[in-house]
Amino acid sequence: xxxxxxxxxxxxxxxxxxxxxxxxxxxxxxxxxxxxxxxxxxxxxxxxxxxxxxxxxxxxxxxxxxxxxxxxxxxxxxxxxxxxxxxxxxxxxxxxxxxxxxxxxx
Numbered sequence: 001x002x003x004x005x006x007x008x009x010x011x012x013x014x015x016x017x018x019x020x021x022x023x024x025x026x027x028x029x030x031x032x033x034x035x036x037x038x039x040x041x042x043x044x045x046x047x048x049x050x051x052x053x054x055x056x057x058x059x060x061x062x063x064x065x066x067x068x069x070x071x072x073x074x075x076x077x078x079x080x081x082x083x084x085x086x087x088x089x090x091x092x093x094x095x096x097x098x099x100x101x102x103x104x105x106x
Contacts, residue, residue: 050077050088053097059085065101072100 053076056062062078062085069076074093079086089097 049090050079051091051094052079052086053089053094054087054101055081055084056087057084061085062087068100068103069097072096074100 054062054065056065059078065087066076066078069087069089074089074097076087076089076093076097079088087097087101
């Protein structure tokens with residue numbers, strides 16, 4: 001009777017070990033996988049290929065400047081920086097964009 005009981009205990013421990021390995025493999029933390037890249041909000045080069053040409057306090061002002069740039073054939077996007085809005089363009093268009101933004105149209 002003790003041999004049967006010992007076999008049952010060893011079988012249960014073995015089955016528990018197999019279950020733990022299967023669960024670890026299925027729901028493991030994946031520490032061997034690389035962590036996703038999180039951009040640093042304080043990094044001035046965090047805009048990728050884009051360069052800031054203007055910073056305005058409201059979204060409406062940013063939309064007006066963006067439409068002026070679009071009229072000049074310059075692609076632009078609007079980004080947020082805290083309470084202000086930033087106008088971003090590609091480096092090749094930076095000089096032209098600064099000229100268009102600096103023009104006063106009333």
